Amino acid sequence: MAICSEYIKNEFPLIDDDLKHYVESILENGAEDFESSDEVFEAVGEVLQEVSNNKTEDDIKLICEKLLDMLKPNRSGTISNGEAKVLNAPVHLGSIVANLDSNIEDIKSIWVASRDESLKVDSKKLEKAEAKLQQKQEKRSNEVSKPASNTPKLEIASASQVTSKKDSKLEAKGTNRTQDIRIENFDVAYGDRVLLQGADLLLAFGRRYGLVGRNGLGKTTLLRMISGGHLRIPSHISILHVEQEVIGDDTAALDSVLQCDEVRERLLAREKEISFLLNAGSTDPELSNELSEVYAQLQNIEADKAPAKASIILNGLGFSSEMQARPTKTFSGGWRMRLALARALFSRPDLLLLDEPTNMLDIKAIIWLENYLQNWPTTLLVVSHDRNFLDTVPTDILHLHTQRIETYRGNYEQFEKTKTEKHKNQQREYEAQQQHRAHVQEFIDRFRYNANRAASVQSKIKMLEKLPELKPIEKEVDVVLRFPETEPLSPPILQLDEVLFRYNQGKIIFSNVNLSATLESRICIVGDNGAGKTTLLKIIMGILTPTSGTRHVHRNLKFGYFSQHHVDQLDMNVNSVELLQGSYPGKSIEEYRRQLGSFGVSGDMALQTVGSLSGGQKSRVAFARMCMGKPNFLVLDEPTNHLDIETIEALGKGINKYTGGVILVSHDERLIRLVCKELWVCGGGLVHSIEGGFDEYRRIVERELEAAASK
Known part of the structure; x- marks a missing residue:
């Protein structure tokens, strides 16, 4: 083709690039089908004639003949143009054109020059x-x-993949020592839904990947397929998936973390056995030699520094010295999840899988975790919907959409x-x-x-x-959350005066609380876990009564309360429409579906069983049920847990458009910045409003962390 291009340029120096490319594309695409120079002339002759100033039709035909020779250098000869044919009667072209479909043969008969019909x-x-x-x-x-x-219906998640013969041979021989993880051409399905199809995933050793995508697309399922061995990776690579909370027993929290280092535990156990035998009077010289080897190995792995390392991790995640000595069975589920995270960070597997690690943490612990993971030495794959976390921790973003995964370098903003x-x-x-x-x-x-x-x-x-x-x-459908319209109320709306609270004559949770809110309020309550944030919410709603002090609310104030526990307590065996029917009977199906649609639960999703929905989709159903009662004051306790980034953005926009009051407890920095005009800080037995908003609170927390690290 290059020869043809050069020849055309030489013969037609005035031809512009567009026409030249057009002629070349016709010649290249039709090369196999051209049987004679006449066919080449018919395809490109007219164009060449137009760009030529001094060439006759015969010259153009000769050029077409040479072009054909270049395209088909081995052709067996040229085709005759046929003999001239003389018309035996006048031909009226107008009537032929009018009957074009039925007079094809008549048109053919008028050509003065004809070719072999088999070549046309x-x-x-x-x-x-x-x-x-x-x-x-x-x-x-x-x-x-x-x-x-x-699609065949499956009861559980399943996965399949194609592995190369080279990798299979290396794995069989035990010579595969790569630290990178490559999972190629794999499928993942859950029930009758195909989540990933023909996808590829490459995790380079030492890089930190953030896995993002809309709710329900299969992010959590993918982590489970990897950790469960359903997707094959090199067998020498250790994996740890932080998913289940630590089982409570009499083991102290610090010891529970230390037990993750199996090598250290085994060496310490052997050291105790040998020491016991020697103290019992054994004179076996082999025991003394083995004890020396055990001491050397313990020194090599810096076993004496392990308790300090474990304590630093636990302290960063909110465990005080007293809490580190407590048995694991004394902790709630949320704290046991923190303990599971601490064990994972201490053990440092080759591949660490984290699913929404910030859900269980307060803002101080999140800031500590962000700083800690920036120096993570092995490979990290984390599912998170916390925008600030994704801007701080990952070196790469994996975007799951339309049944495949795309990799992007940089953090979420990039x-x-x-x-x-x-x-x-x-x-x-x-x-x-x-x-x-x-x-x-x-x-x-x-x-x-x-x-x-x-x-x-x-x-x-x-x-x-x-x-x-x-x-x-394919544009992803925008998520919209529409909260109900409310009627204005004359102040005062909500007020706490000199409130003190304690549980059953126990420790005082907080005292001297003097706060107020209106229907224009956008208040966020922050503070360490256990500081009393949820307790304060329950006092505001009247679920708990102050030990002393007074609570004043407008007689027409109607609360809508959302907490993650409400999501977990939804009836998983009914669909979303039936769920709303059970809570608010007597309305039409269209009204229930309209309410669900206001929170992005529409179409077939509204008819799926609640148990088959993702965590974020369940949260939207819980929002829809909460708002079915037309509340004029929203109290939201950790509403972003399991919501994807787009839904968190929609939640922020929905709250800003809402005409009622809002008080929320959240650790999501993005939502707080989107919504809140006032910050209440719980801590030290007090609740107070701070000037400077979230920026000031973050500076306070960072100073506390720096002070703790310098001790």
Whole structure:
């Protein structure tokens, strides 16, 4: 083709690049089908004639002959142009054109020069080619849009993958020592839904990956498939998935963490056995030698420093010295999850899998964890919807969408910029190809029955067939959360005066609390875990009564209370519509569905059993049920747990549009900055409002962490 291009440039120096590329594409796509120089002339002769100033038609035909020789250097000879034919009667072209479909043969008979008819591409051949193209396109579209009902229903999550023979041989020989993890061409399904199809995942050793994507797409399932061995990775790579809370027993919290170091535990146990035997009077010289080896190994792994390392991790996650000495059975589920995280951080597996690690932490612990993970030495794969965490910890972002995974370098902020620009470019490329297809199709439709253009038409049909099939960018549906309209109330709305509270004459949780709120309030309550944030919410709503002091509320004030416990207590065996029917009977199905739709639970999702929904989808159902009662004051306790980033953004926008009052407890920095106008801090037995908002609170926390680290 390069020779043809050079020849065209030499023969037609005035030809512009667009026309030259057009001629080259016709020649390249039709090379296999051209049987004579006449066919080449019919395809490109007219264009070449237009860009030539001094060449006759015979010159152009000669050039076409040479182009054909270049395209087919081994052809067996040229085709005769046929003999001239003399018309035996006048021909009225107007009447022939009017009856074009039925007079194809009459038109053929008027050409003065004719070729072998077997070499021509007539209308039937064109129609056949077009039908074949149409059939291929329909087949392709059918494969893409097979109904979900054809997918076999599975009761549990399942995965399959293709592994290379090279990796299988290395694994069988035990010589695979790579620390990188490559999972290629794998599928993951859950129930009758295909979550990932033909996906690839590469985790380079020492990098920190943030896995993001909408609720319900399979992020948690993917982590379970990896940790459960359903997706194969090199057997020498150790994996730890922080998913289950630590089982409570009499083991102290610090010892529970230390037990994760199995090598250290084994050496210490052996050291005790040998010491006992020697103290009992054994004179076996081998025991003394083995004891020396054990001491040397303990020194090599710095076993004496392990308790201090474990204590630093526990302290960072909120365990005081007193708490570190307590048995694990004395801790609540949330604290046992923190303990599981501490064990994982201490043991340092080759691949650490974390699923929403910030859900169980207060803001101080989150800031500590962000700082700690920035120096993580092995590979980290974390699912998180905390924007600030994703901007601070990951070196790479894995975006799960449309049943595949795309990798982006950088943190979440960089990922958003890169993804937006990439989608713009892909959309521009798609639109340009659509315009090109339409232009080519217009040419085909215009000249499909023109015998002079037959070869050109056929080459364009083949060119269309060979074009890669680009698809428009699939825009993810925006999540919208619509809270109900409320009627205004005259102040005072809510007020706490000199409130003190303790449980059953126990330790005072807080005292001297003087706070107030209105329907315009956007208040966030922050503080360490155990400081009394949830207790304060319950006093505000009247669930708990102050030990002393008074609580004043407007007689028409109606609270809507949301907590993660409410999500866990939803009836998992009914669908979302039935759930709302059970809580608010007597309304029409359309009203229940409209309410669910206000929180993004629409279509088939509203008819799925609640148990089959993702954590974020369950949260939206809980929001819909809470708002069915038309509250005019929202009290939200950790509302972002299990919500994806887009839904957290929608929650913030929904709260800002809400006409009632809002008090929330949250550790999500992004939501706090989006919503809150006032910050109440719980700590030291007090509750007080601070000036400077969240920025000031973060500075206070960072100073406390620095002070603790310097001790």
